[in-house]
Amino acid sequence: MIEKNELTLQINGQLHSIRVEPRRTLVDAIREDCGQTGTHIGCEHGVCGACTVLVDGEPVRSCLMFAVQAQDKDIRTVEGLAAGDELNPLQRAFMEHHGLQCGFCTPGFLMLITGVLDRDPDISDDDLVDVLSSNLCRCTGYQNIVKAARAAAAELRRR
């Protein structure tokens, strides 16, 4: 039996005290130990980006980070985007522009775009397409994800 470590994860402002093995990935800890299943696992080797969350504001593949590395950091997941039932501008843009079909990759894209627009609200359209190429979507062909991201960026700039 591998010894477990006690640690506290801060997810969307909530503290979760958990005990996990050192090898526990952040995504497994978020989903199974903290019960936040909105973050999805698509490949577990850092390619698809379905598990993207924000760690201290930076988009991170949570399948490639250990839970113990996220101690004392500010973790944001898809569950933290909406205010209750009220979708935030990016979520609304995804709905308005049909930026999701099966919805499995969607939380990863939402967190990737959130991180990018927080850092660079004036990102060019071309750079945005480049950033979006970090994650895989199999349903939409990306066109509507790009449109939704641009629309959200425009709305955030107006605010």
Added chain:
Amino acid sequence: MTTPTKGSGFAWVGRSVRRVEDPALLTGRGRFTADLPAVHRVRFVRSSVAAGRIQKVTIPDNAMVITAAELAAVKPITPELHKFGYVAVAQPILASGFVKFVGEPVAAVVAGSEAAAEDIADGVAVGISEAAAVVDARSALEDGAPLVHAQAARNIVVEGKVETPGFAAAQSVASRVVTIELRSRRQNATPIEARAGHAVFDSASGRVTLTCATQMPHLTRTAIADLIGMPESELRVIAPDVGGGFGQKMSLVPEYVVLVWLARKLRSSVAWTEDRRENLIASFHSRDQYIRLQGAFNSDAKLVGLAAEVIANVGAYSCYPTTCAVEPLMAMAELPGPYDVRAYACVARGVLTNTCPMAPYRGVSRPVITAALERLMDLAATQFELDPTEIRRRNLIDKFPYRSATGLVFDEGSYRQTLDMAVAAVDLPEFRERQQAARLQKRYLGIGFATFSERTGYGTPAFAARGMGITPGWETVEVAMDPSGYVEVRIGASPHGQGLRTTLAQLVGDELGLAPDRIKVVHGDTDRTPYGWGTFASRSLVIAGGASVLAARKVQAKLLKIASRLLETAADDIVLEAGAARVVGTDRAIPIETLARAAYHQTHLFNGEIDPMISETATYDPPGTFSNSCHAAIVEVDTEAGQVTVERFVVAEDAGRLINPMIVDGQIVGGVAQGIGNALLEEIVYDETGNILTATLADFLPPTSREIPPIELLHLETLNDATIAQAKGLGEGGAIGAPAAILNAVNDALAPFGVTVNEMPATPRRIRAILRQAKGRGRD
């Protein structure tokens, strides 16, 4: 034209209503199979060799590991087909005696967590005495090739043959015969959610609930109950939110059988979540085909005879319920495409190999046959010195209904019109000038067209023609209104991203004069829905949609009858609109909820002439319909790097009435993106021993946002009576046409070098190799 209904006409159909599915999925509240907690977790130990005899499975002490021996009472998966010389090969739930492909499940480890199960699985030693494997389908056909299943001689599992009476005569009058060989390499549909299953035993009822990522919940129930030998009523199958399928999740998988068996044995909950490596090596593959076409053209460049040979590599086993014959037989039936050719001969074989089994993937054969046929058309155009669009104009069908050489009946479409629309959109003369100018600067642009049909929404007659042991086709829908006037539409179809909860609510809303937000579509639960076939083959909007409309019209008739009684007016003078039954031309109206209330709580008013409750069922089983499209691609080929960049992509399509244009566009663009991946990027590679080399998403490459250009969409809506809602299916067209258009464009770009690429994906390595050969340098 359809009969005008008593509802409000089209208040909702034709509008881009925002999806009711979205809010949960956007907030992390979606419910996917892997989100469920379970007491036990399963890890499968899989074969690391492609062929061999299992000598011994060594299990670590105190570990719970299930092998074929424990499952002796569970029947193997043996789908049936009663035609075309099909050999019914059987797949044991866990490998029994022999392994036949890398990734085949040999043992199931059960532990308290995924990590613990993986640790134990690492300690399970599977001793296999290796045998010679066969990987390539054409090698498998050779004399002396190892047999994957002893009963399938030459590894042929199915062989379809057709020859029309005038075939030989047509060949003899041809002025020119054009031959093409096309190779489509193997692919994986790659839904971002891989497979996942969760089975839980209920000790009170003795029932098991299997939640799994499936496109076919009822068939999953039937299959597993049959194999385990339990009544179907003791098994409930739930398809919750399912993260894409594309066909990969429509066939039965042995892993789910193991989960149900374990849940009954342990009287507990047990779950398995597939990892990406397992999905890439051991779920289902597709598209691995070789096609040879010989087109006989008369002096007017009219195709007068088509001969085809199709070899489909079906892998080591046959998928349930369609059987592995689905690819070769689809190819045989549909190879003449949208062209008017009366003389046709085809031999289509499914060939067993020691590779992962093949199953349907969006388009099923048609992406490959369309690529072959469209390459043939371009090659013929070159030989006749015609523009590629002109040879298509001369050959496309344009009188309807058109009965094809293989007996398919094409309902009215717009084959030539969509071609003209695409040609106009790309401004072909302007492109040719630009192409010439670019060549002077050693930049190589190309344009490619694909004109094709998409057979959709076909019911039992079409499947029966294949002689399937299980013949799918119809759909049954229950439309029920509760006393509060809200509606449930319970369907056997099983959407997983197509937005059917939204589009069916639009269809039913128009029949009942209700806003879609009062209509809830229930799917993916065998306890809550009528038996049905699930979602595949671009059928759900057409067939489940048609059945929804038919059932809703029965509800409408009942509501009108009640309204007639309460308003003391003839039913013919009443319409349902905006949530009320209104007497035409007056302001007399009753809210629909009052009618609903009466149907349950005021039935004494009707003197027994109106049955209590509002719940109606209807079944729809259509013959099928053809959507049509023209795709046009403009690419640039970097002849040094071999890299292809898609600069523009135009789709002109006609799928009849568009119920929700936003969802329609999403389906098309998503399909085109998969088609671009098919044409340029995605390839499952085996070495000659049957070891798989592409087991990560860094090796198998679905396209990213960088590879997909903005896709331009043009619509026509030819309305006919082929379907109830006048809508045709369109889920696969994007994936069917795009590879052909891209491949033609790549070849057009490479024309100055005098080379052709007839292999998909046209990777940089392949393009460089062909260009090197042309230059005669011959080094790698």
